[in-house]
Amino acid sequence: MTSASKRNRGTRPSAPVQGPSADISASMRDEIEERIRRFSEANTRYRTPVPGLSVARVTAPVPPTIHIDRPCMCMCIRGQRRVSVGETIFFHDENQLVLTAIDRPTVFAIPHASSQKPYTALRIDLDLEIARQMMAHIDVNECNVAPTASGLTAAVTPELLDCVLRLTRLIERPSEIAVLADLIHREILYRLLSGPAGNSLRQIARLGSHGQRVSKVVAWLREHFRGPLRIDQLAKMAGMGVSTLHRHFHELTDMSPIQYQKRLRLHEARRLMLEESYEVGTAALDVGYESSTQFIREYRRLFGDAPLRNIKALRTTGLTSAAL
Incomplete structure (x- = not known):
């Protein structure tokens, strides 16, 4: 992990x-x-x-x-x-x-x-x-x-x-x-x-602050994480330069926009496999991955195990939604 x-x-x-x-x-x-x-x-x-x-x-x-x-x-x-x-x-x-x-x-x-x-x-x-x-x-x-x-x-x-x-x-x-x-x-x-x-x-919370503008980008990523990501488009949305967006986005999320999108994809893929019984390859394609191999590699890097073993372990706990 x-x-x-x-x-x-x-x-x-x-x-x-x-x-x-x-x-x-x-x-x-x-x-x-x-x-x-x-x-x-x-x-x-x-x-x-x-x-x-x-x-x-x-x-x-x-x-x-x-x-x-x-x-x-x-x-x-x-x-x-x-x-x-x-x-x-x-x-x-x-x-x-x-x-x-x-x-x-x-x-x-x-x-x-x-x-x-x-x-x-x-x-x-x-x-x-x-x-x-x-x-x-x-x-x-x-x-x-x-x-x-x-x-x-x-x-x-x-x-x-x-x-x-x-x-x-x-x-x-x-x-x-x-x-x-x-x-x-x-x-x-x-x-x-x-x-x-x-x-x-x-x-x-402060209107007009860098944090409030980054939150708009986060909201957009939540809705469009399956598609390609263009940093210049996100920067324009936030009213910032590309480097400024990167800096403030990282300050508030501890991630780059690309890392953020990747975690959203892996979160949704995990939900699909755990709650809707999707196959690994089908879940990967659904969330925007073009390669199942890349998906499995990134899933293992984040969760410390391959998708099927991780999902099996989660099911044994009876966990279908996140504990606090």
């Missing part, structure tokens, strides 16, 4: 927080984990009744698989997953959140989940239009920090964990969802926008 040239970040788990706040955070995590357990045992889906909130409880290892992350915040409640975004590889553990500000193909694996030690996580979708409205009321020194694909990870604060706990409580309090869910989502956005992890989010 990886090569020596890829950057490795955060390969060691984050240092746990010490002191009284650690006890409070542990108590909140225990409650969140229990609510996710009860929901997962009663439901086969990831989406909860709370708008924008998805949860997962995984009790077996998950081999490398790909997911297109839309603007969202992901948090591990218990366990750890291995994440690859473009050229960056890191371990996402209980002390970090992962913030995604732009649609981004992400490869992940969950190597150590078991029924005794399940991997438990949640994802909260982020509304960029609301973020844009809130930015006018947040005083942040945005010029000192460059936008990066990273907005990738940041420490989980007790304040943010408290917001997440209150949101997960609504899973079992359906009568309160209509009144409280939107308020808690706004508080979560505020915590993210006003913290160091929010820089990428602010760059994307």
Whole structure:
């Protein structure tokens, strides 16, 4: 799945927080984990009744698989997953959140989940239009920090964990969802926008910014990934020069446009084989590959295994859509 040239970040788990706040955070995590357990045992889906909130409880290892992350915040409640975004590889553990500000193909694996030690996580979708409205009321020194694909990870604060706990409580309090869910989502956005992890989010949300223009290119690629890619056409769409587009696209996705298109193709091919039982060659042609040999080579490079073996391994986990 990886090569020596890829950057490795955060390969060691984050240092746990010490002191009284650690006890409070542990108590909140225990409650969140229990609510996710009860929901997962009663439901086969990831989406909860709370708008924008998805949860997962995984009790077996998950081999490398790909997911297109839309603007969202992901948090591990218990366990750890291995994440690859473009050229960056890191371990996402209980002390970090992962913030995604732009649609981004992400490869992940969950190597150590078991029924005794399940991997438990949640994802909260982020509304960029609301973020844009809130930015006018947040005083942040945005010029000192460059936008990066990273907005990738940041420490989980007790304040943010408290917001997440209150949101997960609504899973079992359906009568309160209509009144409280939107308020808690706004508080979560505020915590993210006003913290160091929010820089990428602010760059994307700000109208007219380079990030917002790159997001238009990303949206176009999502719709047209099967066809040929012309960089000059994308640069014109973004109102940038070719080199400027390359630079800002890489800053926000950790990939070049061509790498981004390739991951979209491999993501769709994997979905077709896993969920619609396409043959390898048929899936390759459907997503835009002219050579099955090239497709298999690139699939193996990304996922660490040949397509048929990877799909078989995914089916044994019962995974037909991405865990968090």
